[in-house]
Amino acid sequence: MVEVLRSGQLSLGPKTVEFERRFASRLGTEHAMAVSSGTAGLHLALNAVGVGPGDEVITSPFSFVASANAILYTGAKPVFVDVDPISLTIDPDAVAAARTERTAALLPVDIFGMPARVDLLEKLGLPIVQDSCEALGAIDLEGIPVGGRGHPSVFGFYANKQMTTGEGGMVTCNDDSIRDVIASERNQGRAVDMGWLDHDRLGYNYRLSEIAAAIGLVQLDRLDGMLAMRTAVAELYAAALEGVDVELPVATWEGGTRGWFVYVVTLPASVDRDSIILSLRAAGIDCKPYLPALHLMGHLAEASGSIPGEFPVTEAAGSRGLALPFFPGLTETEVARVAQSLAAAMSNASDA
Ligand SMILES: Cc1ncc(COP(=O)(O)O)c(C=O)c1O
Structure with a gap:
């Protein structure tokens, strides 16, 4: 970062190029384009595959709001379909059934770090x-x-992600023309071979700064270690929560192996989640309900035409999921304390 500040080139410089090159090489793609956020990357990727007004994009209602909002940015309609109960990723059969002549793209979400069945969607x-x-x-x-x-995939580097640049994101892909659209539109519609103040399409300021790219390069050096620490914390939780009456998140399913992002347990339907959260909070442990179903949010219900009860798997996960504290440095003692407090809260709830 100091090197960048001393260089005077704070945007569109060599650190961004190097960050992109190393990210693409890690994932084995032809291209990686750094952008200002995951949300920006989703918007640009949808534009680049040709999604526009009047189109439909089939996606998951069990996601962070940004994935569906990005569809709205393009003028297209989000079409929600339910998710698989284990992976909580989009159900490929439901996707096939929801397809119409207006379907312009599919937007699967690797929620909680679990790979969606993109092989089947392809x-x-x-x-x-x-x-x-x-x-x-x-x-x-x-x-x-x-x-x-190889098709455009979007990563986010917000502070809670597996690696961070403060804010930031990356789009990987193999296709040169998709790369060209994203490279231009992230920089106000200026193609890489065009001069300053020349623009030939509608663009945005979705650039990542050189300072953020410098942080990203250091984070990439540490990434394997940080991922291993997350996996280790997930394993500690699995051991510590044995015997507690909650469903645990799995590390693998038929679609592949999770890149651990959060640790979300599913409470029995009979347990009042809010009372568990309050008990844990009283013990000094912050937990969150995770994630609310998107098709129940006002603007997305209106845009998609979805109604309550339409996606039972999503709604069950949305009403019963509880995110426990989860970050790479969490110790065995801390994990044990969370597990004991959760067990105590569950037994108080069942006595009540
Ligand atoms: C599933 C999902 N999609 C999109 C985003 C948006 O990323 P960002 O916050 O970098 O815009 C996030 C994270 O915040 C996310 O978790």
């Missing part, structure tokens, strides 16, 4: 934009790093 022959914002380090069933299959 068989539908539609453009795919993969939301891998939570999934750095995940490996799909064919042993390919998530984000490495």
